[in-house]
Amino acid sequence: MTDLDQLTQSLARNLKRWRAERGFTLDALATRAGVSRGMIIQIEQARTNPSVGTTVKLADALGVAITTLLDHEQGSPVRLVPADQAVRMWSTEAGSATTLLVGTEARGPLELWHWRLAPGDGSTSDPHPEGTVELLHVTTGELTLVVDGTPYTVPAGTSATFEAHHRHTYRNDGSEPVDVTMAVSVPPVR
CATH class of the missing domain: 1.10.260.40 (lambda repressor-like DNA-binding domains)
Structure with a gap:
């Protein structure tokens, strides 16, 4: 082709x-x-x-x-955004700043979550409705994100987005707690 x-x-x-x-x-x-x-x-x-x-x-x-x-990427349904690729929108001399960590194009209900996973712990989610998108940012530790059977390592400072109509799991395979901020965008019901 x-x-x-x-x-x-x-x-x-x-x-x-x-x-x-x-x-x-x-x-x-x-x-x-x-x-x-x-x-x-x-x-x-x-x-x-x-x-x-x-x-x-x-x-x-x-x-x-x-x-x-x-966009014609046929690859992974997950996009990782390392800390050095986040976009600083503004900052002040006093130390205030905003940084766009990750974005996606979606509409409908939007949820914001904070997750903490203890070492060795994890949570598996069944697929969400088609069109559901999750965005996450790891603030401490190293998250193992498994989407549709493929594991992705998401270290602190890294953001990710994926289509959540795939079965997915959040795991802490490390020895330190993992803290994650997550947004879930669900398509509107028609």
């Missing part, structure tokens, strides 16, 4: 996903984006490679970044 074919397939898959997630009909998205219904059908069926302008219009109408529509 060529890069262009892969991009066309990714755009088709992602456009369908985000249109469904937003609850937009073909006509509703066409009206919001100023793109013909026929063009949207061709894109969703991977029969055309639209212009950048058309892709931007669709991304804007869906309220997602263009990179979200074009």
Whole structure:
């Protein structure tokens, strides 16, 4: 498969996903984006490679970044963000600061959690509804995050996000307590 074919397939898959997630009909998205219904059908069926302008219009109408529509990574459902890749938004001479640890594109109910796992302890979760996303930041210790059977090591200072419709487990395989701040975004009920 060529890069262009892969991009066309990714755009088709992602456009369908985000249109469904937003609850937009073909006509509703066409009206919001100023793109013909026929063009949207061709894109969703991977029969055309639209212009950048058309892709931007669709991304804007869906309220997602263009990179979200074009993302064709077929790899892991988990994205780790090391501390050195977090984005400092602002800081003051007095020492105040904000840092964007990790982000994702989702809507619906949003929960914020603090977890503490003692050494050797863990918790397994059944898959959540399709579209559920979890974001987490390890503040102390080293978390072992297992998603769909694959373990990921998440050391203190690292953030991660994953699609939580996969079976997942949080484990502390170390000898120190693990503290995690977690946000869970659940899609709205239709």
